[in-house]
Amino acid sequence: xxxxxxxxxxxxxxxxxxxxxxxxxxxxxxxxxxxxxxxxxxxxxxxxxxxxxxxxxxxxxxxxxxxxxxxxxxxxxxxxxxxxxxxxxxxxxxxxxxxxxxxxxxxxxxxxxxxxxxxxxxxxxxxxxxxxxxxxxxxxxxxxxxxxxxxxxxxxxxxxxxxxxxxxxxxxxxxxxxxxxxxxxxxxxxxxxxxxxxxxxxxxxxxxxxxxxxxxxxxxxxxxxxxxxxxxxxxxxxxxxxxxxxxxxxxxxxxxxxxxxxxxxxxxxxxxxxxxxxxxxxxxxxxxxxxxxxxxxxxxxxxxxxxxxxxxxxxxxxxxx
Amino acid sequence: xxxxxxxxxxxxxxxxxxxxxxxxxxxxxxxxxxxxxxxxxxxxxxxxxxxxxxxxxxxxxxxxxxxxxxxxxxxxxxxxxxxxxxxxxxxxxxxxxxxxxxxxxxxxxxxxxxxxxxxxxxxxxxxxxxxxxxxxxxxxxxxxxxxxxxxxxxxxxxxxxxxxxxxxxxxxxxxxxxxxxxxxxxxxxxxxxxxxxxxxxxxxxxxxxxxxxxxxxxxxxxxxxxxxxxxxxxxxxxxxxxxxxxxxxxxxxxxxxxxxxxxxxxxxxxxxxxxxxxxxxxxxxxxxxxxxxxxxxxxxxxxxxxxxxxxxxxxxxxxxx
Numbered sequence: 265x266x267x268x269x270x271x272x273x274x275x276x277x278x279x280x281x282x283x284x285x286x287x288x289x290x291x292x293x294x295x296x297x298x299x300x301x302x303x304x305x306x307x308x309x310x311x312x313x314x315x316x317x318x319x320x321x322x323x324x325x326x327x328x329x330x331x332x333x334x335x336x337x338x339x340x341x342x343x344x345x346x347x348x349x350x351x352x353x354x355x356x357x358x359x360x361x362x363x364x365x366x367x368x369x370x371x372x373x374x375x376x377x378x379x380x381x382x383x384x385x386x387x388x389x390x391x392x393x394x395x396x397x398x399x400x401x402x403x404x405x406x407x408x409x410x411x412x413x414x415x416x417x418x419x420x421x422x423x424x425x426x427x428x429x430x431x432x433x434x435x436x437x438x439x440x441x442x443x444x445x446x447x448x449x450x451x452x453x454x455x456x457x458x459x460x461x462x463x464x465x466x467x468x469x470x471x472x473x474x475x476x477x478x479x480x481x482x483x484x485x486x487x488x489x490x491x492x493x494x495x496x497x498x499x500x501x502x503x504x505x506x507x508x509x510x511x512x513x514x515x516x517x518x519x520x521x522x523x524x525x526x527x528x529x530x531x532x533x534x535x536x537x538x539x540x541x542x543x544x545x546x547x548x549x550x551x552x553x554x555x556x557x558x559x560x561x562x563x564x565x566x567x568x569x570x571x572x573x574x575x576x577x578x579x580x581x582x583x584x585x
Numbered sequence: 586x587x588x589x590x591x592x593x594x595x596x597x598x599x600x601x602x603x604x605x606x607x608x609x610x611x612x613x614x615x616x617x618x619x620x621x622x623x624x625x626x627x628x629x630x631x632x633x634x635x636x637x638x639x640x641x642x643x644x645x646x647x648x649x650x651x652x653x654x655x656x657x658x659x660x661x662x663x664x665x666x667x668x669x670x671x672x673x674x675x676x677x678x679x680x681x682x683x684x685x686x687x688x689x690x691x692x693x694x695x696x697x698x699x700x701x702x703x704x705x706x707x708x709x710x711x712x713x714x715x716x717x718x719x720x721x722x723x724x725x726x727x728x729x730x731x732x733x734x735x736x737x738x739x740x741x742x743x744x745x746x747x748x749x750x751x752x753x754x755x756x757x758x759x760x761x762x763x764x765x766x767x768x769x770x771x772x773x774x775x776x777x778x779x780x781x782x783x784x785x786x787x788x789x790x791x792x793x794x795x796x797x798x799x800x801x802x803x804x805x806x807x808x809x810x811x812x813x814x815x816x817x818x819x820x821x822x823x824x825x826x827x828x829x830x831x832x833x834x835x836x837x838x839x840x841x842x843x844x845x846x847x848x849x850x851x852x853x854x855x856x857x858x859x860x861x862x863x864x865x866x867x868x869x870x871x872x873x874x875x876x877x878x879x880x881x882x883x884x885x886x887x888x889x890x891x892x893x894x895x896x897x898x899x900x901x902x903x904x905x906x
Contacts, residue, residue, distance in 0.1 A: 265612060284612070286609040286610055286611055286612070287609070287610060287611075287612055288607040288608070288609055289607055289608060289610060290607055290608075291586060291605070291607070291608055291692075291694065291713055291715045292692075292715065294755065295616070295617060296616060296622060296694060296696060296751070297622075297624050297692070297694065297751060297754070298751050298754035298755045298758075299620040299622065299750075299751035299752045299753075299754060299755045299756075300754075300755035300758070301617060301618075301620065301755070303618050303619075334756075334759060335755050335756070335758065335759070336758045336759050336762055369702070371612075371613075371618070371702070373612065373617060373618065375617060376755070381690070381692075381717055381719070383754050383757070383758060383761065383787055383788055384758065384761075385758060385762070392612055394612045394613065396702055398702070413743075415743055416743040416744070417741055417742065417743035417744060419741075420738055420740075420741030420744065420777040421738065421777060422734075422736055422737040422738035422777060423737070423738060423741065423756055423777070424755075424756045429620075429755070429756070430617070430618060430619050430620035430752070431620045431751070431752035431753075431755060431756055432620075432752075433618070433619035433620060433621075433704050434615065434619045434620045434621035434622070434656050434697070434745075434750070434752060435620075435655075435656070435744055435745045435750065435752055436704070437619075437621070437656065437657045437704060437705065437706060438655060438656070438657050440704065440705075441657055441706070456741040456742060456743060456744070456777060456778070457777070457778065466704055467704055
């Protein structure tokens, strides 16, 4: 894993690769007491010709900067972030699965470390990256069965829903467990302000399709600006769909022809059913679904099956490091 | 400090007192990645006759249980919590300041530890308590100057605002820093749903006084059920005030005669001014203020100046441990 530290008011300097293992941290640190932490998630892919590549790390680097600004933390520079991800992947290159067998999931963390008792910015920041080989995020091979949550909310305006803050995740575990114990794959949250518009799942964005129009909630503070979300929007637009970022009501969701979700972990995953109170709606999935096409388009770029005309892939130089 | 661990599905057993120092934790732990953590805050007091006492630790124990239920964590039992606090205070008894010179602040933490990659309950929980001598929380000797925040919100319905989750704190640091740089002591948040009702400060509850009526926002999910809040409500009622827990609008706040805030750290602190957009309102403070009277009543009980008829104080037996 990669570890770098920086004191408040200073900048990150070169970190180092150390063996994966527990870290040592002050019981008084803001990450342990006040949730001052951000994370990122991206993947490394092994191509058929045995190259290792990562997907749009600049986007994750940028999002960590936005999040750090929101949580009053000092982030690494864009270059430091990308370089650190590369070093981590290189150090773990034997753990990148063969093509078709999975990917190496990379988890950068920015933590408020050091010791301080009051609610305030941390005296020290730790930038850490670990990695793990992963297969499919959701265990179902077909589409997801979602429950619309009308009890819990994920985010609110003037909160941290628009950045990848650790504080957005533990609060949704209860909703997720309740839904899973009732047989659902995941939960779809509604906006806290009106309870009428859809927002996102516990850890991925959502899209609905009707005719030629693909719609997804706008990133106006309560929606995580997903890298896969952005990439899929671009790919859908490329093949002639009209992509709209706007408020999407539950009513529209229930009347959609197709629903799918996106995220680094899930990639693109069709939603088979949505349950809202007592109403259960079934959507198009399988070969005829747009999500199937978009999933292929994206993974073909990621796996090097088709040429990356967008400049999204970053090669890891095996001779480096 | 005190440390105890328990695996998921099991219960906490007896922890132990260890020297204060950094803890070792997995980079994959839910506290570092997903904010799965709760904290508490309480104080130990040294009386004139050199006894050491703590204030209502059962209330903090209960609140940690409510929080653990919300964040899907395993908490210590009420008895384990109180016993662990006592052990921690005993081990740090030389650090309890003399009467009038401050108190020993005690910080219990419940952390999602162990290693897990996905958003899920932790495989292990760590219950940890550290302590530090403290003086006044706010550096001002007179009343606080608050800014009403109309940009950020602290909590939302269906969120975690009603429990002492770490996730409620790092998101408010930005608002606090902006207010402090503009010369304010602290921020007063409005409800996220309507933006019309007052909620609380970054780390304490609020009360308004008009005539014989003392009002404070209700603990219906977005307000932290403060132990000092509850105690002060009871004391105000005891001396003939009508105490109302109900929505309090900004308009009412601006028309109040007196405003004060409560919390373990601040105890009871008068608010001197509130600024809402361009409007600045000044309130009664000093000897004539109810908050001054309530502050005396509470600290007299805590410091053993008057008899504790409510059974709030728990003595630490110096012969134990």
